[in-house]
Amino acid sequence: MKFYLLRFLLVTGVLTLLSGFVSKAEKAFGDEEYKLVWSDEFTKNGIPNEKNWNCETGFVRNQEDQWYQKENAYCKDGFLIIEARKENKVNPNFISKNHRDWKKQRDSIKVTSSCLITQGKHSWQYGRFEMRAKIPVKNGMWPAFWTLGIEGNWPANGEIDIMEYYTGKILANAAWKSDKQNVAWDSEIKKLTDFKDNSWADKFHIWRMDWDADAIKLYVDNQLLNEISVKDANQNADQKIFPFQQPHYLLVNLAVGGINGGKLTPDSFPSKYIIDYIRVYQKKN
Structure with a gap:
């Protein structure tokens, strides 16, 4: 009798523990x-979940030093790690140092890193977006957690920087196309x-956006x-994309x-850049 009672208590305890783990993200804010x-809780070691993420490749934007490649992003011990490394490889897209496209002016790749995006896989309109992460702040580092609209080209599609860091500064931004500039x-x-x-930089912090039809609010801890007023971005007379x-x-x-990251x-x-989790919540009906 004691054996069966003990087994029942153990099973009940395990189920309770598992239930608590499953609901951890759902109850993270205690907000009904x-x-x-x-x-994405990044619990499985290896490459990031391909059902959630695409990886950018190459020199992409802002005349940044790094060549993006999937090898620099990996999951380990419950974290997503994006690592910037010093390397020396040939730029396969090099044409000439005088080429008008900066991406084709560089004959070599001296730095590699990763950019993960949910484009074509997941997107959301409004909600609460949250990331728990420890950001790198060494010279030249430019980590970010941000969003882009699915329709239109930048900046008309809209950009929201939930977290952006460079040269000793934390930035909380939004950008859009204006009729004045x-x-x-x-x-x-x-x-x-x-x-x-x-x-502060040695600790994990929680970055959050609360976004609805009226406002975008950006937080850390x-x-x-x-x-940001959503309506401020809807002022163009001929605007087709909001x-x-x-x-x-x-x-x-x-x-x-x-252009912003600073000197190495x-x-x-x-x-x-060590990410514990990324979560998206939306208001209940």
Whole structure:
């Protein structure tokens, strides 16, 4: 009798533990208003889940130093790790150092990294987007967690930078096409020194966006960094795309150098962007 009772208690305890684990993401905020609609917890070692992510390849944007390749993103011990490495390889797209396209001017690849995107696989209009991560802050590092609209070319499709870091600064941004200028930015900047914690960059932090038809609110550790009016991006007389009133897909990447990342130093590599989870919640009906 005691044996069966003990076995019953053990099984019950295991089931309770598993139930708690499954509902961890769903109850992360303790907010009855939201339900979990998508997440990646990065629990399986190896390549990132191909049902969730595509990988960019090559020199892509902002004259950044890194060549994006899938080999620099991997899951280990419950984390997604995106690693910037110093390498020396031939640029297969090189044509001439005088070519008008900067991507074809470079004869070699000196830095590699990864950019993962959900484009063509997952996108969402409105909700609560959250990432728990530890960001690299060595010289030249430019990690980001951001979104782009599925319709239109940049900047008309709209960009939201839930987390962007470079040269000692945390940025919370949104960008769109304006009738007064090609790109309009709503940006707030916070210096790392503003956190008054010398070990801040060595810790994990929670980055969050709350987005609805009226506003985009960007947070770190529940501290509001920036609030953007959705209607401010809908002012063009001939506007056909409403950048923040359409589905967006996610990007998570570690860029290096380029127009904003800053100069590299010998101790810049390797650098690791370590992500615990990425989750998307939406309001219940």
